[in-house]
Amino acid sequence: MPTDKEVKKAFKQTASKNPDQYYATSVLKEEGFKRKQCACKIFYWTACDAPTCGDPACSGGFRFFGGKTPAQRELDYVGVWNEFASHFKKLGYTPIKRYPVVARWRNDTDFVQASIYDFQPYVVSGEVKPPANPLVVPQFCLRFNDIDNVGITGAHYTGFVMIGQHAFMPPEQWNQAKYFRDIHSWLSKGLGLPNKEITFHEDAWAGGGNFGPCMEFFSRGLELGNQVYMMFEQTPHGPRELKLKVLDMGMGHERNAWFTKGAATSYETTFPTVCKKLFHATGIKVDEKVMEKFLPYASYLNVDEIEDTEKTWNFVAQKVGIETKELREKVLPLAALFSVGEHARSLLFAISDGGLPSNVGGGYNLRVILRRALSFIDKYE
Ligand SMILES: [Zn+2]
Structure with missing residues (x-):
């Protein structure tokens, strides 16, 4: 067959x-x-x-x-x-x-x-x-x-x-x-x-x-x-x-x-109230000018599809017109903030439907995103 x-x-x-x-x-x-x-x-x-x-x-x-x-x-x-x-x-x-x-x-x-x-x-x-x-x-x-x-x-x-x-x-x-x-x-x-x-x-x-x-x-x-x-x-x-x-x-x-909103990222349309709260709590600010130039190229940084991460960051930074280091400093804290909101949402659904973070099977996946969110909080709080 x-x-x-x-x-x-x-x-x-x-x-x-x-x-x-x-x-x-x-x-x-x-x-x-x-x-x-x-x-x-x-x-x-x-x-x-x-x-x-x-x-x-x-x-x-x-x-x-x-x-x-x-x-x-x-x-x-x-x-x-x-x-x-x-x-x-x-x-x-x-x-x-x-x-x-x-x-x-x-x-x-x-x-x-x-x-x-x-x-x-x-x-x-x-x-x-x-x-x-x-x-x-x-x-x-x-x-x-x-x-x-x-x-x-x-x-x-x-x-x-x-x-x-x-x-x-x-x-x-x-x-x-x-x-x-x-x-x-x-x-x-x-x-x-x-x-x-x-x-x-x-x-x-x-x-x-x-x-x-x-x-x-x-x-x-x-x-x-x-x-x-x-x-x-x-x-x-x-x-x-x-x-x-x-x-x-x-x-x-x-x-x-x-x-339909044509918003910069989909997270701000999906959980706008959570984003607002996280921006307020962390003091992280969006550099609108840089993000406007960055977002059309953001999909290039899809880690499943790129072979050389460093090279791709350099390429995107060139397109945006700033140094790679500066681009990372603008993008990564934001990515962390959105990840905290996104992972919390997934955990909320999974746990309220009876799943629990653990060390086996699907529980392990939940533990991975819980840890990822907590490590971002440690890093940027
Ligand atoms: Zn085609």
Whole structure:
């Protein structure tokens, strides 16, 4: 049996040869989008003849700070979910409450890492009925692979809310065009984005033996979400259509609010009151001029993607126009302050859902962020 990675690669080729069969191209065409191929080989859909696919690496980083957001509606953090839930209710979805972030119903993971985790394995496999169908959910998730990026890139979190749009349907009731039209209507009416500011990527997804096409959506270099259509399963005799097809759209709650505000970092939109309190308590001040120049390049310092940290700091400092040492002195205390707020928030959710910092399994992850926050407090207090 091929691995998920091989399945994804092969299916992506199949799907891009027959886009009309696997993507909601009728809706895209109706909305005035055209299909193009980027230099990075990705097939994408644009309504303004955009020259690249819109991925930050191809389009030159985030471009929505400082009054440049193209969103015509400004939503605060809580407002995003309230608006999203009422928008989708009108479209026939039931908004449900989040599940605990401690994944007690699963034995393969300690924490919920995506909204679809709520429904794995038994709802997705068809053995248990979903709580509503279709549904939307604001699911708090924990992921610990990006800890060192928290505070620095302005976009990374250990704890975040994934807004999920899910449907679990037999093939005869599956309506991919509707699911796609619904999420597009959130972008255009919910966020107030004109079509020329949205780029859709054709992609494929594979996991746990299932696979299908997916569409990622970007604006101004920021990936807002990804709509996955789990439609097939891999068998020893080749691919087979699933008896229960699953819609798995995941969108970053924090990113939606950040994007419509066009704020410098997403932390100040997600927990503004906590930021204010921490600024007051520490006396740390933001050098607006430096930060304005730094933030478009902040994503370059993503530690997962860079090989030579020192070289990258030097490169970014050059772009900002100050010495590397000075840039670090401006950025690191701020990164520490945001990390303290971010880690405290993750711990608050985990502990109130029954998790505890310890020396094993998921408890160890909680201990790592608790220690990281405490060490920043020691260093900068
Ligand atoms: Zn590209």
